[in-house]
Amino acid sequence: MTGSAALSPSECGVFLDAEGKVLRDLPDFALDSETLVALYSMMVTTRAFDAKAIALQRTGRLGTYASSLGQEAISVGVASALSEADVFLPSFREHGGQLWRGVTMQELFLYWGGDERGNDFAGPRHDFPICIPVASQFPHAAGVALGLLHQGAGGVAVAIGGDGATSKGDFYEALNVIGAWNLPAVFVISNNQWAISMPRAEQTRAKTLAQKADAVGLPGEVVDGNDVIAVRDATRQALERARAGQGGTLIECLSYRLSDHTTADDASRYRDDAEVSRHWKAEPLVRLRAHLVAAHGWSKEDEESLLRESRSETETAAERYLATPPQPARAMFEHLYATAPPEIAALAQEMGDD
Amino acid sequence: MTDLTMIDAIRRALSRALEEDPDVILFGEDIGIDGGVFRATDGLMQRFGAARVRDTPLAETVIAGMAIGAAAQGLRPVAEIQFMGFLYSAIDQLANHAARLRNRTRGRLTCPMVLRAPYGGGVRAPEHHSESMEAMLAHIPGLRVVVPSSPARAYGLLLTAIRDPDPVVFLEPKRLYRALKEPVSEDADALPVDKAHLVHEGRDLTIIAWGAMLADARTAAETLTGRGVSPELIDLSSLKPIDRQTIRASVRKTGRCVIVHEAPLTAGLGAEIAADLAEHCLTSLLAPVIRVTGYDTVMPYARLEDRYMPDAARIVAAVQQVMEFA
Ligand SMILES: Cc1ncc(C[n+]2csc(CCOP(=O)(O)OP(=O)(O)O)c2C)c(N)n1
Numbered sequence: 070m071t072g073s074a075a076l077s078p079s080e081c082g083v084f085l086d087a088e089g090k091v092l093r094d095l096p097d098f099a100l101d102s103e104t105l106v107a108l109y110s111m112m113v114t115t116r117a118f119d120a121k122a123i124a125l126q127r128t129g130r131l132g133t134y135a136s137s138l139g140q141e142a143i144s145v146g147v148a149s150a151l152s153e154a155d156v157f158l159p160s161f162r163e164h165g166g167q168l169w170r171g172v173t174m175q176e177l178f179l180y181w182g183g184d185e186r187g188n189d190f191a192g193p194r195h196d197f198p199i200c201i202p203v204a205s206q207f208p209h210a211a212g213v214a215l216g217l218l219h220q221g222a223g224g225v226a227v228a229i230g231g232d233g234a235t236s237k238g239d240f241y242e243a244l245n246v247i248g249a250w251n252l253p254a255v256f257v258i259s260n261n262q263w264a265i266s267m268p269r270a271e272q273t274r275a276k277t278l279a280q281k282a283d284a285v286g287l288p289g290e291v292v293d294g295n296d297v298i299a300v301r302d303a304t305r306q307a308l309e310r311a312r313a314g315q316g317g318t319l320i321e322c323l324s325y326r327l328s329d330h331t332t333a334d335d336a337s338r339y340r341d342d343a344e345v346s347r348h349w350k351a352e353p354l355v356r357l358r359a360h361l362v363a364a365h366g367w368s369k370e371d372e373e374s375l376l377r378e379s380r381s382e383t384e385t386a387a388e389r390y391l392a393t394p395p396q397p398a399r400a401m402f403e404h405l406y407a408t409a410p411p412e413i414a415a416l417a418q419e420m421g422d423d
Numbered sequence: 424m425t426d427l428t429m430i431d432a433i434r435r436a437l438s439r440a441l442e443e444d445p446d447v448i449l450f451g452e453d454i455g456i457d458g459g460v461f462r463a464t465d466g467l468m469q470r471f472g473a474a475r476v477r478d479t480p481l482a483e484t485v486i487a488g489m490a491i492g493a494a495a496q497g498l499r500p501v502a503e504i505q506f507m508g509f510l511y512s513a514i515d516q517l518a519n520h521a522a523r524l525r526n527r528t529r530g531r532l533t534c535p536m537v538l539r540a541p542y543g544g545g546v547r548a549p550e551h552h553s554e555s556m557e558a559m560l561a562h563i564p565g566l567r568v569v570v571p572s573s574p575a576r577a578y579g580l581l582l583t584a585i586r587d588p589d590p591v592v593f594l595e596p597k598r599l600y601r602a603l604k605e606p607v608s609e610d611a612d613a614l615p616v617d618k619a620h621l622v623h624e625g626r627d628l629t630i631i632a633w634g635a636m637l638a639d640a641r642t643a644a645e646t647l648t649g650r651g652v653s654p655e656l657i658d659l660s661s662l663k664p665i666d667r668q669t670i671r672a673s674v675r676k677t678g679r680c681v682i683v684h685e686a687p688l689t690a691g692l693g694a695e696i697a698a699d700l701a702e703h704c705l706t707s708l709l710a711p712v713i714r715v716t717g718y719d720t721v722m723p724y725a726r727l728e729d730r731y732m733p734d735a736a737r738i739v740a741a742v743q744q745v746m747e748f749a
C-alpha cells in the first residue's frame with residue numbers, strides 16, 4: 070500500500086535506487102563531487118541535529134520536537150535547488166532545508182526550545198518560519214509568489230507540507246490560485262506515509278497526491294523522496310518553469326517517517342515495527358553514501374570526519390542554545406505591533422526588565 | 424469638498440492609496456470588472472489595471488492567506504471579503520498568522536495588510552449576509568479592528584488602515600453605504616489609529632456605539648436632548664485596540680454609560696467595555712452600565728431584522744432606566 074513501492078521507477082522520478090545503483094543518466098549537478106558531498110553532508114548534519122534535539126527533549130531541555138528522520142533528502146534536496154532570492158516556506162519537519170538555507174542550528178534549537186528569537190534567523194531574512202497549522206503556509210506561498218511577480222526579479226515561492234496537508238482546503242485553494250493566476254510557486258508534498266496515526270491510504274482515495282494538481286490544471290509529479298538527486302532535479306526544473314513565467318508545479322516526494330510523529334507521540338500504538346524496519350532499507354543517506362563511495366572516492370576517513378564534524382557542530386550549537394538566557398517577560402509585548410497601543414506599552418513597562 | 428456616500432468615500436480612499444503607493448494592490452471576489460458587489464471598487468480595475476485590482480477565485484482562506492504572503496513581501500494588499508458572513512474561514516489565517524507574524528519573528532517579517540468586509544444588518548439581505556461578529560476579531564491579539572460610522576470617517580480611517588504597518592480588519596457597516604452623504608475633501612488627512620471619536624459632548628451620560636448603530640444613537644441623543652437629558656456620544660471606531668482612556672475619561676465625567684451594539688449580547692464588546700468601567704471607574708458610576716444590543720439568537724431573516732436590531736427607541740428606554748436609577 071504505502072511507500073515508494075506503490076510506484077515503479079518509471080512512474081516516479083528516481084536516479085539512485087535504495088542500494089545506490091544509478092538507474093538513469095544523472096543530471097549535471099549530480100556529476101559534481103562537491104555538490105553531492107555538500108548534499109550528503111547536510112543530510113548527515115540534519116540527522117545529527119535531529120538526534121541531539123531528541124536527546125535534549127528527553128532530558129527536559131527542549132520542547133516537543135518533530136523529527137525529520139528518514140526525510141532528510143526532501144528538505145535538503147528542495148532547499149538546495151533554490152537561489153537566495155527565492156522564498157522558502159517550510160512546514161515543521163524541514164530542519165534540513167532550513168539549515169541549508171542558512172538558518173543556524175542554534176536558532177533551530179531556540180525555536181524548538183520555546184523562544185521566538187529562533188524565528189528571527191540569520192538565514193534568508195525573507196524566508197518564512199516553520200508553519201504549525203497544517204497547510205496554512207500554502208496560501209502564504211501564493212501571496213509571496215504574487216509579491217515576487219510584482220518585483221519582477223524572477224523569485225519563486227517554495228512551500229513544503231505533508232501528505233496530511235493535501236486534505237485541507239487551504240492547500241487546494243492555494244494550489245488553485247497559483248494555477249489560475251499563473252504565479253511563480255512550487256508546492257512540495259513531503260509524503261512520509263503518515264499524518265500522526267492516519268496512514269496515507271486512509272487520507273485519500275487518490276492514487277497519488279501529485280494528481281491533485283490535475284484538478285487545477287498544473288503539472289504534478291511524483292519523485293522518490295529518498296533520492297536527494299531526484300528531489301533536487303524535480304525542484305530545479307519546476308523553478309525554471311516558474312522563472313520563465315510558465316507557472317507553478319506540485320511535486321510529491323515519497324518517503325517514510327522513520328520516527329514517531331513528534332517526541333510527544335508513540336507510533337507503536339498505530340503501526341508495526343516490521344513496517345518501519347522495511348522502510349529503513351530505503352532511507353536516503355545509505356544510498357547516497359554508497360554512490361559516493363562507488364563513484365566519487367568517498368572514503369571511510371571522509372565519512373568518519375563528517376560524522377565527527379556534524380556531531381561537534383551540533384554539540385556547540387546546543388551549548389550555545391542552553392547558555393542563551395530567556396527573553397525578559399516584556400518581550401511578549403514588544404513585537405505585537407510596530408507601535409504599541411498604550412495598554413500594551415503599559416503591560417510591557419509593568420513587566421520590568423526580567 | 425464633495426458630498427459623498429460612504430461607498431463613494433471608500434472608493435476614493437482606495438483610489439488615492441493606489442495612486443500614492445505603487446505597493447498597494449487590491450484583490451477579492453468580483454472587485455475587478457464588476458467593481459465589487461457594493462461597487463466599492465467600481466472603475467478601479469479599469470484605471471489601475473488588472474495586476475493591481477484583481478479578481479480572485481472564490482476562496483476566502485486563500486484571500487486572507489495570500490494577503491499575508493504578499494504583505495510579508497512588501498506589498499500593501501487590501502483584500503475584500505464579500506460579506507462578513509463569509510469571513511469565518513479567513514479567521515484561521517488572521518488569528519494564526521496575520522496577527523502574529525511580526526511577533527513570532529521578532530519583527531523580521533511584518534504584515535501590513537487590510538481585510539475589508541461589509542458587515543451588519545438593516546439592508547434586507549439574504550441569510551448569512553447580515554451578521555456582526557466583530558467581537559471574534561477583536562479577541563485576537565495583534566490585530567486591529569476598525570469600523571467607520573460616516574463617509575468622512577470611512578475615508579480617513581481606510582487611509583490609516585492601509586498605511587498601518589500591521590494587519591487591520593476594516594469593517595464597513597453596509598447599512599450606511601448609501602444612507603447619507605457628507606462633505607469629504609480629496610486631500611483629507613488620514614484619521615489617527617487606535618482612537619475613539621468624540622461625536623459630541625454631554626453632561627449626563629455617555630453613549631458608546633459604533634458603525635451603523637451611531638445613526639440610531641444620534642437619533643436617540645436628539646430625542647433625549649429634547650427631554651432635557653444631555654448625552655455625550657462616543658463612536659468607538661477602533662474596536663481593537665479599544666481607546667480605554669477616552670471612554671474612562673468620559674464616564675468619569677458623566678457617571679453613567681449605555682453601550683450600543685448590533686452584535687449579540689453575550690461576550691460582545693459591550694461586556695469588555697462595561698468590565699473596564701467597573702474596574703476603573705466604579706466610584707464615578709451613578710448607575711449600572713447598560714448594554715443595548717442584538718439578542719442572543721441567530722440573526723433573523725429580513726422580515727424580522729428590524730425587531731432584532733437595536734434602535735433609537737431601545738436606546739432612549741435604556742438611557743431613561745439609567746437616568747432614573749437611584
Ligand atoms: C490544521 C491543523 N490540524 C491539526 C494539527 C495537529 N497536527 C499536527 S501535525 C499533524 C499531522 C500532519 O500530517 P502531515 O501533513 O502528513 O505532516 P507530517 O506530520 O507527516 O510531516 C496534525 C494532525 C495541526 N497542527 N494543524
Ligand SMILES: [Mg+2]
Nearest residue numbers: 231232263264
Ligand atoms: Mg505525513
